[in-house]
Amino acid sequence: MARPLSVGLAGLGTVGAGVLSLLRANADVVAARAGRPVAVTAVSARDRGRDRGVPLAGLRWYDDPVALAADPAVDVVVELIGGAEGPARALVEASIAAGKPVVTANKALIAVHGAALAAAAEAAGVTLAFEAAVAGGIPVIKALREGLAANRISRIAGILNGTCNYILTTMRERGREFADVLADAQRLGYAEADPAFDIDGVDAAHKLAILAALAFGRPVDFPAVHIEGIRRISALDIAFAGALGYRIKLLGIATRTERGIKARVHPAMVPDSAPIALVEGVFNAVVMDADFAGRVMLEGRGAGAGPTASAVVADLIDLARGRATPVWGAAPGALAPLDSLPMAAHSGAFYLRLMVVDRPGVIADVTAVLRDAGVSLESMLQRGRSPGEAVPVVLTTHETSEAAMQSALGRIAALPTVLEPPTMIRIEPG
Ligand SMILES: NC(=O)c1ccc[n+]([C@@H]2O[C@H](COP(=O)([O-])OP(=O)(O)OC[C@H]3O[C@@H](n4cnc5c(N)ncnc54)[C@H](OP(=O)(O)O)[C@@H]3O)[C@@H](O)[C@H]2O)c1
Numbered sequence: 001m002a003r004p005l006s007v008g009l010a011g012l013g014t015v016g017a018g019v020l021s022l023l024r025a026n027a028d029v030v031a032a033r034a035g036r037p038v039a040v041t042a043v044s045a046r047d048r049g050r051d052r053g054v055p056l057a058g059l060r061w062y063d064d065p066v067a068l069a070a071d072p073a074v075d076v077v078v079e080l081i082g083g084a085e086g087p088a089r090a091l092v093e094a095s096i097a098a099g100k101p102v103v104t105a106n107k108a109l110i111a112v113h114g115a116a117l118a119a120a121a122e123a124a125g126v127t128l129a130f131e132a133a134v135a136g137g138i139p140v141i142k143a144l145r146e147g148l149a150a151n152r153i154s155r156i157a158g159i160l161n162g163t164c165n166y167i168l169t170t171m172r173e174r175g176r177e178f179a180d181v182l183a184d185a186q187r188l189g190y191a192e193a194d195p196a197f198d199i200d201g202v203d204a205a206h207k208l209a210i211l212a213a214l215a216f217g218r219p220v221d222f223p224a225v226h227i228e229g230i231r232r233i234s235a236l237d238i239a240f241a242g243a244l245g246y247r248i249k250l251l252g253i254a255t256r257t258e259r260g261i262k263a264r265v266h267p268a269m270v271p272d273s274a275p276i277a278l279v280e281g282v283f284n285a286v287v288m289d290a291d292f293a294g295r296v297m298l299e300g301r302g303a304g305a306g307p308t309a310s311a312v313v314a315d316l317i318d319l320a321r322g323r324a325t326p327v328w329g330a331a332p333g334a335l336a337p338l339d340s341l342p343m344a345a346h347s348g349a350f351y352l353r354l355m356v357v358d359r360p361g362v363i364a365d366v367t368a369v370l371r372d373a374g375v376s377l378e379s380m381l382q383r384g385r386s387p388g389e390a391v392p393v394v395l396t397t398h399e400t401s402e403a404a405m406q407s408a409l410g411r412i413a414a415l416p417t418v419l420e421p422p423t424m425i426r427i428e429p430g
Helices: 014-025 027-034 086-097 107-124 140-147 162-174 178-188 202-216 235-243 305-321 362-372 402-413
Strands: 005-010 038-044 060-062 076-079 102-104 153-159 246-257 260-271 283-290 294-301 347-357 377-382 390-397 423-427
Touching (some): 005 014, 005 086, 005 305, 014 038, 027 038, 086 102, 102 305, 107 202, 140 294, 153 202, 162 235, 162 246, 162 283, 202 246, 202 260, 235 246, 235 390, 294 305, 347 362, 347 402, 362 377, 362 390, 362 402
Parallel strands (some): 005 076, 076 102
Antiparallel strands (some): 153 246, 153 283, 246 260, 347 390, 347 423, 377 390
């Protein structure tokens, strides 16, 4: 058999240890598919003394991960440290400069610096692979960049953050509030001690920016992604959504229009019969609309040691075989300079929940504001009566522009009979 592919592995946390375990457990399968053994020979992490549940004896250890790029016995660098800046970025840049291919699971790095890193990799003639950066074990990068390469993609929508999906699923199943479920998720290890990146939608936005670049063949544009998280979703809204035949999901949606690309991450109400509505718990899913292939949906585990290691090692097998695709599917000069459209350019249907004083005339004031803004109502729901006190009123609209809805929301919030800032959730087809 040919010489092993020698891997330098930076980061021995959840994913790094998962890669070492997978390469031990599946060494025969990996070698057969790669055409040669794939062997980690050098590693880097911060704490040399920590037990990582995998043997490290015989592997060269570097305190400074960037040193892996200069190790002449390392063929490929795998970056599993994380973060858009700092040692992860320094290592990837140094590896490309040294002419070494890189495999990374780092969505923040690829979303923020992916255009420059791809240009550097292509100039140096090396591969930059990142299957693990989006949706963990789901091979969505390969599906978009290779499997669907013959198609024009018009829309891509996904559940891209398992922590948020777990929280929303548990809130719905148990009728519990966001803060309680988040605290449980942290205890169970489904949410980070600092969960902001997940629950505020930033992690999903990193992944959506990467998917949109691949789907539409344009440079990655993370700052253009509109981002809202799930902190404001209440058990009450989830119950109302259920009564109306919807489930609430944090979706990342990118659409190609004649005027440019819209990319947005926000909570969305999807019909409870839509396949994506049934993707529950920590699972992720991606739905792609392709002109010749039609709709393709992939579902699976978006995180965790095993699924993420599966994606990292798939990239290593490609490298061992010498299979290479341009980072964004086409050479940088062949990418389309499509404009990014602002959220104000969006239009769709909306769910509104207001807490109003239970008094005659209040609903008429609200509907007058909507009428004046050109927003047409589809349905209205009011449960329970308690004269003089706060009661929830739920409205859904027909398709209307985001700009009209935002202007109506501002005026509704200012009505003296509306007691809390209104909750607005966009309704999506799924
Ligand atoms: N966890 C997942 O399920 C998942 C899924 C998809 C993608 N990812 C991505 O995979 C990457 C790794 O995630 P993870 O969950 O495995 O992270 P993690 O458990 O926090 O592990 C990070 C590793 O990086 C090492 N490290 C940090 N700073 C370093 C430095 N300055 N020099 C050398 N090593 C350093 C740490 O060393 P010590 O162990 O010594 O502290 C640790 O081993 C991230 O980009 C993440 O977004 C993770």
